[in-house]
Amino acid sequence: MPEQRVDTDLLSVLHEQLLHYARDLRGALDRTQATVAELSRTHLETVAALAAAIDVRDAVTGGHVYRVAHYGIVLARHLAPQHAAEPQLVYGFLLHDIGKLGVPDGILMKPGPLTEAEETLMRRHVTYGVRFVEQVSFLQPALQVVATHHEAFDGSGYPRGLSGNEISLVTRMFGVCDAFDAMVHDRPYRPAMSVEEAVAELRAGAGAQFDPEVVAGFLEILDRIVAVEDRPDVPNVNVEPFPARRRPLWAQANLVFDALDDGMLLVSPDGVIKDANRACVELFGLAAPPVGLTVDELIDRSETPLTDASLARLRAAAAPGALLDGRSEHRLNLEAPDQGRVRQTAHTLRDEDGTVTGRLLVFRRV
Missing domain, CATH: 3.30.450.20 (PAS domain)
Structure with missing residues (x-):
C-alpha cells in the first residue's frame, strides 16, 4: 500500500510539472508568433523602402517594381501557390533592380538606346545588386532573383548564360511579369505597346527568352494581371520570414528556448x-x-x-x-x-x- 501511495504522489507531481511546462510553452509560442509577425512586417517595410529608392532613382520606370511584384503574386497563386508568400518571390521581385542604385544617372536615364560600352556598364547592376543583398542577412531570399533576373530560358541571357530549369521557377515567373510590364508602359526610347501586342511578344519569346509553360499560365490569367494596373504600393501579403516547411527543427526549438520564462x-x-x-x-x-x-x-x-x-x-x-x-x-x-x-x-x-x-x-x- 505505501508503494502505491508513493507512485500516486509521484504521478501527481509529474502531472503538475507537465501542466506548468505546457502553460509556459503555450505562452512562449504565443510570444514567438507575435515576434515573427512583427519581424515579417518590419522586414517588408524595409524592402518597400528600398524598392521606393529604386523607383526614385529610376524614375522612368516609376511603379514598375510594385506592379511586377503584384503580377508575381497573382501568377504564383495560379501556377505555384507554395511560392506566393515566400520572401524569395516578394523580396526578389521588389528588389530585382536594386543594383541600379550603382549605375550612373547618364546611363540609367538616357532617352534612347545604349551604346555597347553603356550596355556593359548597365549589365553590372546585377553584380552590384548581388553584392548589396549579400551584406544584409534578411534580404538573402531575394538573392536568387537579383542574381538571375536577366537570364533567358534558352541560355542567351546574362551574366551566367543559365537555361531551362537551371533558372528557378520564381525567376522564370519574374521574367514574364517583368517583360510584360515593361512592354505595356512607356519607356524613354519607345511608347507603350497595347496588351495585345505585348501578348504577341510573349508568345513569340516562349521557348527562347521565356519558359513556355510560364507564358501559358500567365496568359490563362491575363484578365487578373491586367486588372492590377498601377499599384504604387507594397503587396498586401503575409510574408513568413522563416517558411515553416524549410525551418530546421533546431531553429524552431531555439525560438521556444529563447521565449521561455x-x-x-x-x-x-x-x-x-x-x-x-x-x-x-x-x-x-x-x-x-x-x-x-x-x-x-x-x-x-x-x-x-x-x-x-x-x-x-x-x-x-x-x-x-x-x-x-x-x-x-x-x-x-x-x-x-x-x-x-x-x-x-x-x-x-x-x-x-x-x-x-x-x-x-x-x-x-x-
Whole structure:
C-alpha cells in the first residue's frame, strides 16, 4: 500500500510539472508568433523602402517594381501557390533592380538606346545588386532573383548564360511579369505597346527568352494581371520570414528556448557555456549572452548576489565531474532574503549512442 501511495504522489507531481511546462510553452509560442509577425512586417517595410529608392532613382520606370511584384503574386497563386508568400518571390521581385542604385544617372536615364560600352556598364547592376543583398542577412531570399533576373530560358541571357530549369521557377515567373510590364508602359526610347501586342511578344519569346509553360499560365490569367494596373504600393501579403516547411527543427526549438520564462544555460562537457536564453541573461544581470565563458567567468560578471553556498552549487552543477550525475536539483539563495530564491535543475544531455554532450541548467525563481 505505501508503494502505491508513493507512485500516486509521484504521478501527481509529474502531472503538475507537465501542466506548468505546457502553460509556459503555450505562452512562449504565443510570444514567438507575435515576434515573427512583427519581424515579417518590419522586414517588408524595409524592402518597400528600398524598392521606393529604386523607383526614385529610376524614375522612368516609376511603379514598375510594385506592379511586377503584384503580377508575381497573382501568377504564383495560379501556377505555384507554395511560392506566393515566400520572401524569395516578394523580396526578389521588389528588389530585382536594386543594383541600379550603382549605375550612373547618364546611363540609367538616357532617352534612347545604349551604346555597347553603356550596355556593359548597365549589365553590372546585377553584380552590384548581388553584392548589396549579400551584406544584409534578411534580404538573402531575394538573392536568387537579383542574381538571375536577366537570364533567358534558352541560355542567351546574362551574366551566367543559365537555361531551362537551371533558372528557378520564381525567376522564370519574374521574367514574364517583368517583360510584360515593361512592354505595356512607356519607356524613354519607345511608347507603350497595347496588351495585345505585348501578348504577341510573349508568345513569340516562349521557348527562347521565356519558359513556355510560364507564358501559358500567365496568359490563362491575363484578365487578373491586367486588372492590377498601377499599384504604387507594397503587396498586401503575409510574408513568413522563416517558411515553416524549410525551418530546421533546431531553429524552431531555439525560438521556444529563447521565449521561455525559465533561465536556461547549455554547458559543454569541458565546462564552456554554449548557449543561454534571454531569461538566463536577465536572471544573472548580464549585458549579453555568456557564450564562450566558463561558469566561473559568468559568476564573476553576474550582477545577481548569490550566497557563497549557492555559488558552490552552481559551479558543481556545471563541473565536468557532474556530467554523469544525471538529473540534480538545488535551491540557490540570493543574498538579500526579500529577493527570493532560485531553483536550479541540472540535466545531463546525451546523444543517441549515449555519449554525454553537455549539461542543461534550468533556473526558476520561486
